[in-house]
Amino acid sequence: MILGVHMPAGRYAPSPSGDLHVGNLRTALLAWLGARSSGRKFVLRIEDIDAQRSRPQYAAQQLADLGALGLDWDGEVLWQSTRFAAYxxxxxxxxxxxxxxxxxxxxxxxxxxxxxxxxxxxxxxxxxxxxxxxxxxxxxxxxxxxxxxxxxxxxxxxxxxxxxxxxxxxxxxxxxxxxxxxxxxxxNLAVVVDDNYQGVDQVVRGADLLDSAPSQAYLYYLLGLPTPSYIHVPLVLGPTGKRLAKRDGAVTLRQLHAAGMTTAQVLGLLAASLGYDGGGGEAPAVSGVSGVSAVSGISSAQDLLADFSWERLSTEPWVWGIG
Known part of the structure; x- marks a missing residue:
């Protein structure tokens, strides 16, 4: 068996091919809340096996953005480029x-x-x-x-x-x-090997990856490894109904900061999208989010942890830019 140190964990595993946008940040927040609220560790992995698309500077910015939201993680970040022998x-x-x-x-x-x-x-x-x-x-x-x-x-x-x-x-x-x-x-192979190595038994990721889960679960079976529990969360869509992308204006944390939003306001918007309430207020006039009601009083992801519930989360996609 291919086993690492098995402490129950959730994870977030971005590819360093660009800055994280609001949809990525929302999924990361949900993965963190899902892990921390259930007493799991939360681990990070940089999925940089695609050398043509991976850029170290993006990985550094991604980690900085996650930290800015208050998402902490356990242990060192795992880089897939160091894992070829395991694959x-x-x-x-x-x-x-x-x-x-x-x-x-x-x-x-x-x-x-x-x-x-x-x-x-x-x-x-x-x-x-x-x-x-x-x-x-x-x-x-x-x-x-x-x-x-x-x-x-x-x-x-x-x-x-x-x-x-x-x-x-x-x-x-x-x-x-x-x-x-x-x-x-x-x-498909790398994600199975690495999730098992990191002790991940709860996989929270975007609904666009749901169709790949059966193939990965089959690999777990063939390798004699326990299959994690899956939670595929709704995507964030742009105003046109397509999956959120750079074409939709200010969508990354740096872009939103440049447009006048604070990190706390971004968190308030994300919290509202997860079903939290308690305050409100309008976001400043920022391209793509004008008029979106945000939850107030949120300064860190830690502020959302005590009241987190999967039952609150809508199973419908969240449309960014529609108030």
Whole structure:
């Protein structure tokens, strides 16, 4: 078994590809409240396995923003870029095979009428040793390495989510290690190994990741590890109804500060979105949040802890910019 020091924990695990926006901060706040209110540790992880998108300066700013909101964490921050040996150890425990397909190969094969959309069609699953050697040599001549895929024996897996209830999703021969000219570890494997290592038994994250949970739960099963409890929280949407993004104006803490909002006011808005009341008042005229009622008297996330309840949280997305 791949076990770290198991103290029950919740976590937040951002990717350092940009500043955290209000939606990210809201999810982090919920993860912290969920952990602290249940007597769990709260741990942080920087998911920097994608070297092309990760920037250390963003990680530093993300940690500063979380600290500014009053979110504290236990122990040192874990960086995925230091965990490659652990991912390799997990890979060796899983049934797997090399995949030589390009993205175009997969897209073309997936057009077959018997292939479900989004599913890997199994092109490389049953190649002979001779075929594998030939395909491997072709990739090597092009300076590329094959991907490594799970040899799945299930087509679906079910999880229980505290907000969504029973949720079943498809399982296929998911990528465990990316191939190509710049190979790297896949998110589904890394998140399972690292959550287990950090003792995470409560995963709070955005509802957009709900569909990936069955695949990850299946990996927990194959590795003989306990599956954490899941709480996939509603997203924050922009005024157009799409997921909040930089296009929606001032959405990061630094942008909101520059536009005249204090950290306490941002916390008040987040608290209001979580169902807290007790005061109110209007936010200052800031692009994207003009007229949004905020909870007053909030100076730190610690002020929300004593009265936190999952039952208060709406299961509908929160629309940023609508008063």
């Amino acid at each position: 390799q150890a997990a890979l060796e425990k899983l049934p797997h095979y090399e995949c030589y397909c390009s993205r175009r190969d997969i897209q073309e094969a997936a057009r077959a009428p018997h292939i479900q959309p989004g599913r890997y069609p199994g092109t490389c699953r049953d190649l002979s040793p001779t075929q594998r050697a030939a395909r491997r040599a072709e990739l090597a001549d092009a300076g590329r390495l094959p991907a490594i895929r799970l040899r799945a024996t299930q087509t679906h897996w079910e999880i229980t989510d505290a907000l969504a209830g029973q949720h079943q999703g498809p399982v296929d021969d998911m990528v465990l290690r990316r191939g190509g000219k710049e190979p790297g570890w896949a998110y």
